[in-house]
Amino acid sequence: MPDSAGPGRAAQRRRTRNAIIAATTELLRDDPSPSVDAIAAAADVSRRTIYTHFASLEQLLLDATVGAMSSAGIDAALGLDAGGDDVPARVDALARGLLAASDTALPMGRRIIRLTVETPPPNLPAGASRRGHRRTAWIEQAIEPWRERLSAEQFDRLVSALSMVIGWEAMVVLRDVRGLSGDDEEAVTRWAARSLVDAMLAEATQSPPHRPGRRRPSGG
DSSP, X not given: OOOTTSHHHHHHHHHHHHHHHHHHHHHHTTOSSOOHHHHHHHHTOOHHHHHHHOSOHHHHHHHHHHHHHHHHHHHHHHHHXXXXXXXXXXXXXXXXXXXXXXXXXXXXXXXXXXXXHHSOOTTOOTTOOSSOHHHHHXXXXXXXXXXXXXXXXXXXXXXXXXXXXSSHXXXXXXXXISOXXXXXXXXXXXXXXXXXXXXXXXHHHHSOOOOTTOOOOOOO
């Protein structure tokens, strides 16, 4: 029997959550406060499923709103301005894209953090994330050209490491703890992200993953 906590199950949870957010985002175009029942019907899931992924309707509405505000800019940055298969440039574009939307989106991001910390979803499976699914997908997309260059463990570790320096939590630390803003915040975020990418490239170059029959890509 497949492991219910394995990668396949995790991917299914992400797809379900993304479907809920997509349905909510679409409903928000015409209704600023759609009901849980309306969202469940639009996403073709049950109310229980929604509350498995979101602690409250407020959290879902905030997540969908902040996602709609930033998705277009991030997707454009990764698709057009990220330098093709150049992973350092793609990661840098992601960091810049999120920072560009921070002044408007960060207040809602703070509320999402508070909601998920104080009231986590009641039926959250062990090992499942409380938030950040969209960020994870963006980071994975940014470093996708290196998937064959890195081992599965290295790829996942780089995603986790970049999640610590790209996103709401890092912005809160830099602003509240360090008192940074504007150019200084952007410089630190981009430097930290680039340092992690460079460190992983150095590690992968020293001990490339063994994949018989697959040629390691050149350049980065």
